[in-house]
Each structure stands twice: as C-alpha cells, then as structure tokens.
Amino acid sequence: MTRATPAPGARAAVLGHPIGHSRSPLLHSTAYRELGVQIDYTAIDILPEQAEQIAARLRTEPGWVGVSVTMPMKDALIPYVDEPSDRVRRLGALNTIVVSRDANGVRLLAENTDVEGIVRSLDLPVPAGDGKAVVAILGSGNTALAALEACSLMGVGRVELLVRNPERASAAVELARTLGLEATALPYRQGGPRLGTYDAVISTLPARAADSWVDALGLGEGETPGPDAGVIKPGAVLLDVAYDPWPSVLANAWEAAGGLVVSGLSMLVHQGVEQVRLFTGIQDADWGRVTNVMCDAVGLPRP
Known part of the structure; x- marks a missing residue:
C-alpha cells in the first residue's frame, strides 16, 4: 500500500x-x-x-x-x-x-490496524513458568476478533472470552484456535473467581457496556462476591478500548483492586x-x- x-x-x-x-x-x-x-x-x-x-x-x-x-x-x-x-x-x-x-x-x-493498536498499547507482563500469558477478552464482536489476533502475535497461550452468551461466541473461539490459541468462551458471571488467573484483561465492549459487569466480576461494591471473586493477579493489566467517558467504571474498579489500567486512547x-x-x-x-x-x-x- x-x-x-x-x-x-x-x-x-x-x-x-x-x-x-x-x-x-x-x-x-x-x-x-x-x-x-x-x-x-x-x-x-x-x-x-x-x-x-x-x-x-x-x-x-x-x-x-x-x-x-x-x-x-x-x-x-x-x-x-x-x-x-x-x-x-x-x-x-x-x-x-x-x-x-x-x-x-x-x-x-x-x-x-486495531491489531497493532492492541499489541503496542498492551505491554503484557511475562508470567513465570512456561512464559505463556493467559488473557481474558470481554466480548466477542469485531474488536474482540482483532484482540485475538493481537494475542496470537504477543505469544499468549490461552484466551478466555467472557461473554453474555457463549454459544454466540463460537466463531470467535474457532478463530482463536485457528490462530494457535487455546480458547474457551464462558458466561461473564463466571469470570470473577478466575480473575486471579489472568495476566491481562481486554475489554472490547462499547462505552458503558461493561458497567453492569463490574459487580458480577467481583470488582464492585453492589454485590457480595464469592470467596475468590475480585482477586486479580498482581500487576495484571486491563486495556479498556472504550475511552469516553474516562476513566470508565471498569477501569476505576480494576485500579482499586490493585491492577494496572491502559486507556483505549x-x-x-x-x-x-x-x-x-x-x-x-x-x-x-x-x-x-x-x-x-x-x-x-x-x-x-x-x-
């Protein structure tokens, strides 16, 4: 070009x-x-x-x-x-x-070029052991597909797509596997107890769409989370692609839980x-x- x-x-x-x-x-x-x-x-x-x-x-x-x-x-x-x-x-x-x-x-x-945008803005921590990061992606739409390709380029080992309806994420899971990623789709309400396993989370949801997910992930104050919910891995990074309004409810909650936040900007x-x-x-x-x-x-x- x-x-x-x-x-x-x-x-x-x-x-x-x-x-x-x-x-x-x-x-x-x-x-x-x-x-x-x-x-x-x-x-x-x-x-x-x-x-x-x-x-x-x-x-x-x-x-x-x-x-x-x-x-x-x-x-x-x-x-x-x-x-x-x-x-x-x-x-x-x-x-x-x-x-x-x-x-x-x-x-x-x-x-x-969303792929380059994600790779360059998300400086993934290198996990101990086999060096393969585990990443959660919120959503399974077009930006989530770019996030999957970015994860492949960054050498991520496993991706978990947290979505409303896992059946509707089947194409995204198939793409992830084509890209060499181990991948599953889970209802987002199952994500809370798994936060401690993620090296990074990429929210590909539109502005304000993640607000209602915060409590379900155990990061908010509105619900009583399970015993492991809301516990994130030290140094885990959130990239929230929605940048208006900023900071988002999700970004504030992630930072309050001790995580690092990267703006969609x-x-x-x-x-x-x-x-x-x-x-x-x-x-x-x-x-x-x-x-x-x-x-x-x-x-x-x-x-």
Whole structure:
C-alpha cells in the first residue's frame, strides 16, 4: 500500500455511529501537521445501511485518500471493498480503507490496524513458568476478533472470552484456535473467581457496556462476591478500548483492586499511526516522534 504523498485537496475521515466523541480527527490532524502533509480529516456519522453509499462516494468524489472505520461499520463495509488484506479476510472486520488511484481507476483497499493498536498499547507482563500469558477478552464482536489476533502475535497461550452468551461466541473461539490459541468462551458471571488467573484483561465492549459487569466480576461494591471473586493477579493489566467517558467504571474498579489500567486512547493512537502511514504513503519518517505528538494531543503519557 505504499503510495505517493497526497496531492493538495486530499481528505480522509472516520466513519461510525455515534461519532461525535471520536478523538480521531484530533489525532490525525496532529500527525499530518507534524509530517507537513495537507489532509483534511473529518468525522462522518453513518449507519450500516449506508455502507454502499459511502463506498460509492470514496470511488467517485475527488480527494479521498482513506477512511478510518469504527463501530458499527467494521464488517458492513467489507462487501464494498476491492482488496481486503489477508488479516481482514481472516477476521471478517476492517478498520481502515485506503483509496488507491492509478491508470486502471479507483480501488478500495482494506486493512485492520486495531491489531497493532492492541499489541503496542498492551505491554503484557511475562508470567513465570512456561512464559505463556493467559488473557481474558470481554466480548466477542469485531474488536474482540482483532484482540485475538493481537494475542496470537504477543505469544499468549490461552484466551478466555467472557461473554453474555457463549454459544454466540463460537466463531470467535474457532478463530482463536485457528490462530494457535487455546480458547474457551464462558458466561461473564463466571469470570470473577478466575480473575486471579489472568495476566491481562481486554475489554472490547462499547462505552458503558461493561458497567453492569463490574459487580458480577467481583470488582464492585453492589454485590457480595464469592470467596475468590475480585482477586486479580498482581500487576495484571486491563486495556479498556472504550475511552469516553474516562476513566470508565471498569477501569476505576480494576485500579482499586490493585491492577494496572491502559486507556483505549492508547490503542487509538497506535492504530492511528498505522493509518497515517497508509493514508500519506510516507514510510520514512520519525514515527516515534509522530506517536509522541499524538499522545500529547490527547493528554496521554508518551510511550
């Protein structure tokens, strides 16, 4: 996907619903300013039934270099792209579309940089013994699928998907096993007594969706937990991909229990850096500095 630096009038956007809270316009604009590239990056509120319409706009309107894609559009747009990456085919979810133009016309190329976002933001502790971490993933939707691929790249040994209905997570479990992970799906209410076995937890639930799970996991004050509930492994990390509002109820409860918390903004920054590479076509840059200024823009500590 290496391309020439965008011409004047280049534009990009983040697509999703709701989208008003998105920090992507700030992050991308900051990165382009640092790189000296003129790309006008906006937010477009869009629903899955408008997928074909937005794909047609990307093909026919001048200036488009790409779009970032968030919920609920990550699978809705796949039928309308020309070239999904191997990863997108495997996961059945994208978060990036690059608009490629050449003598043969316009092609829409799809990638999923959520995987890099999770890997780079979640610095997993190395467990004793066989060195294979155990990770719990809350949810089994499109972001959970990216989290599974990230776990595979990080050398995780076992993944437990904590979900409302384990039967509906069968595709995610199958993907995990295809990726070489030992995997099971459990009702989230069974997660509390197992918290002490997890080296990390990745919540892929939408904003506020995890609030009602906190007591069931034994991390809240509303219910009386079982004898082992709410006891987390020392140094265990929570990555909560939902970053608005922040801190989330789950993040507060995890920190109160003695765990480490990583904001979903960190994931957003790191996956955004990869999108900036793709939209600008620039490969040779000080990407560490670009990452730093993006972190500064949203008030995150520099990595």
